Amino acid sequence: MFRREKRLHRASLDLHNLAGVVALPFHFVITLSGLIIFINIYFPQAPTLAYAEANNPRDAFFEEGYGRYSRKPAGVAGSEPARLDVMLRQAKARWMGGQPFFVRVWDPGDAVSFVEVRRSYASQVTMNLDQVYFDAATGEVLQRFEAAQVMSAQRFIAGMHFIQFDHWPLRWLYFVLGLSGCVMIATGYIFWLEARRKQHAKLGWPGVRIVEGLTIGSVTGILIATLSFFVVNRLLPLGVSFAGFERAALEVWVFYLVWITSFAHAGLRPGRAWREQCWAIAALAVLAVVLNAVTTSDHLVKTLAAGYWPVAGMDLLLLTSAIVATLAARTLHRRAASESAVRAADARRLDVNHA
Amino acid sequence: MSIMHEVLLLGVLGCAYGGFALLALSQARHWRSVTSKPYPAPGGILLLRVGGYDFIGNSLVLALLRDGSSFGGLLWATSISLAALAVALTLAGMPARQH
Numbered sequence: 001m002f003r004r005e006k007r008l009h010r011a012s013l014d015l016h017n018l019a020g021v022v023a024l025p026f027h028f029v030i031t032l033s034g035l036i037i038f039i040n041i042y043f044p045q046a047p048t049l050a051y052a053e054a055n056n057p058r059d060a061f062f063e064e065g066y067g068r069y070s071r072k073p074a075g076v077a078g079s080e081p082a083r084l085d086v087m088l089r090q091a092k093a094r095w096m097g098g099q100p101f102f103v104r105v106w107d108p109g110d111a112v113s114f115v116e117v118r119r120s121y122a123s124q125v126t127m128n129l130d131q132v133y134f135d136a137a138t139g140e141v142l143q144r145f146e147a148a149q150v151m152s153a154q155r156f157i158a159g160m161h162f163i164q165f166d167h168w169p170l171r172w173l174y175f176v177l178g179l180s181g182c183v184m185i186a187t188g189y190i191f192w193l194e195a196r197r198k199q200h201a202k203l204g205w206p207g208v209r210i211v212e213g214l215t216i217g218s219v220t221g222i223l224i225a226t227l228s229f230f231v232v233n234r235l236l237p238l239g240v241s242f243a244g245f246e247r248a249a250l251e252v253w254v255f256y257l258v259w260i261t262s263f264a265h266a267g268l269r270p271g272r273a274w275r276e277q278c279w280a281i282a283a284l285a286v287l288a289v290v291l292n293a294v295t296t297s298d299h300l301v302k303t304l305a306a307g308y309w310p311v312a313g314m315d316l317l318l319l320t321s322a323i324v325a326t327l328a329a330r331t332l333h334r335r336a337a338s339e340s341a342v343r344a345a346d347a348r349r350l351d352v353n354h355a
Numbered sequence: 356m357s358i359m360h361e362v363l364l365l366g367v368l369g370c371a372y373g374g375f376a377l378l379a380l381s382q383a384r385h386w387r388s389v390t391s392k393p394y395p396a397p398g399g400i401l402l403l404r405v406g407g408y409d410f411i412g413n414s415l416v417l418a419l420l421r422d423g424s425s426f427g428g429l430l431w432a433t434s435i436s437l438a439a440l441a442v443a444l445t446l447a448g449m450p451a452r453q454h
Contacts, residue, residue: 002447022439025432125425160429167426169364173433180440 009194016187019180026177027184033161036154067145069133071112078111082139091117091132094144098123098130105136114142122166125159126152189215213267220277221262223321227284228258230318234291275336278329285322289315363421367414367430371438374410377403379442388449411435 002014020027035042047061054060062068084103091100101120107113112135119130129147134140147155159165163174193212200208232254240247266273292315293299303312379385381403386394395403418431 002443018440018443022443023436026436125429156425165426167422167430170426170430170433173430173437177433177436180436 009191012187012190012194016184016191019184019187023177023180023184026174027181029160033157037158037161039154065147065151066129067131067143067147069114069116069131069143069145070106071114073107073113074111076111077109078113079137081105081108081113081115081136082134084115087115087117087132087134087139090134090141091119094132095119095130098128108136111137113137121159121164125165126156127159127162127164128152128155186215186219189219209267209270212270213263213273216266216273216277217259217263220274220281221259221266223325224262224277224280224284225255225259227281227288227318229255230288231284231291234288234295271336275329275332278325278332281325282322282329285318285325289318360421363417366417367421367434368438370410370414370417371431371435372441374407374412374414375435375439375442376445377407377410379446381407385446388446414438 002011002018039046048057051057051060051064088100088103092098099120099122100117101122102116102118104116105113106116115134115136117132117134119128121127129145129151131145133142133144135142163171189211193208193215197208200206229251232251236247236250238247240250242250245253262277265277269276289300292311296311298308298311300312300315302308303315380389381400383394414434415427415431418434419427421427422430
């Protein structure tokens with residue numbers, strides 16, 4: 001299936017087919033669920049048809065589909081609010097032990113203030129829409145909602161996409177299969193390039209050069225941009241703003257500016273961009289780990305000893321990326337060196353023949 | 356999480372990998388890349404194939420036992436993709452043999 005001893009051209013096609021076919025169910029479901037999640041954007045007029053007899057079809061659709069409750073504030077001060085813990089206990093009983101994760105008090109202090117309680121989806125795939133609304137003053141239930149069957153199916157499909165649940169093996173499986181999608185895209189680009197490189201050079205077409213720049217920018221360049229985002233996140237002081245942009249927006253600006261620069265770099269240095277960008281990935285990944293240790297004092301020794309996996313896992317993956325990028329850069333270096341040695345030998349032979 | 360959960364997870368992944376490995380072995384090219392023993396007769400091939408599908412099926416049963424229908428189904432569907440990838444990469448890592 002994958003013949004690593006074959007030439008780049010053939011081996012990249014093997015990997016492309018393998019990554020694409022083996023993880024096809026995953027790629028298919030992720031894409032399809034992405035479409036189904038945005039049903040309201042792709043079919044904006046559907047409620048008008050389905051609820052034609054309602055006064056306001058859109059509102060009727062949202063009320064029946066999502067069950068959101070609201071009422072206008074009275075503008076008069078209300079009495080002391082009822083006890084929240086009693087409301088939460090009631091909601092839990094209603095959900096057979098399902099946990100509330102979201103509590104919102106609407107119009108606090110108002111005579112018709114009410115409390116919204118939503119159910120957590122940490123322990124199920126379905127991103128449920130279960131909610132209970134209480135009158136804030138009396139603690140009386142105003143409205144309970146559970147999604148109907150079709151909506152529940154839509155929420156299950158959305159849950160498969162968003163993986164908001166608490167299930168570590170599935171999260172890792174998603175991660176690896178997502179990476180296989182990256183392999184499929186990168187090898188697809190390389191196959192396209194290698195299939196046309198000689199022909200385009202002969203005909204003087206710019207196609208391969210343009211696509212190679214786009215490829216490098218979207219394979220290694222986006223990694224550099226992401227790592228720059230991590231680094232800048234550690235470097236910028238809290239509360240900083242520049243040219244009217246807040247800290248969070250500045251991080252996003254850095255991401256895009258670095259990404260655009262990586263495309264420019266790839267276009268300007270076609271022969272060397274791959275390995276130079278690999279070196280940049282390795283350096284930035286290590287820098288991100290070091291800066292996190294310095295600025296938060298959560299270094300690997302501490303996080304590993306404490307079993308603080310969210311941070312330790314991130315650091316370990318960054319270091320793994322740095323190692324992989326270094327190996328890739330060194331391999332590319334060796335290959336470039338041996339190719340230029342062959343070219344030099346050819347050139348000498350030509351010189352000898354001429355002499 | 357109990358230790359049983361981790362054992363079942365290993366079972367899900369192990370059965371999926373074993374199943375795809377048996378299916379791969381039922382093909383002459385892969386059989387020869389793994390062993391120099393003669394390629395089995397049709398009866399043996401059938402046994403490998405049935406065994407392979409059986410293992411993959413067992414993987415589903417273990418996933419459902421571990422996590423119930425919704426998480427279990429997802430766990431199985433993603434595990435068999437990973438297992439197939441792992442088997443293909445294992446075969447790619449085998450030294451090329453002379454035929």
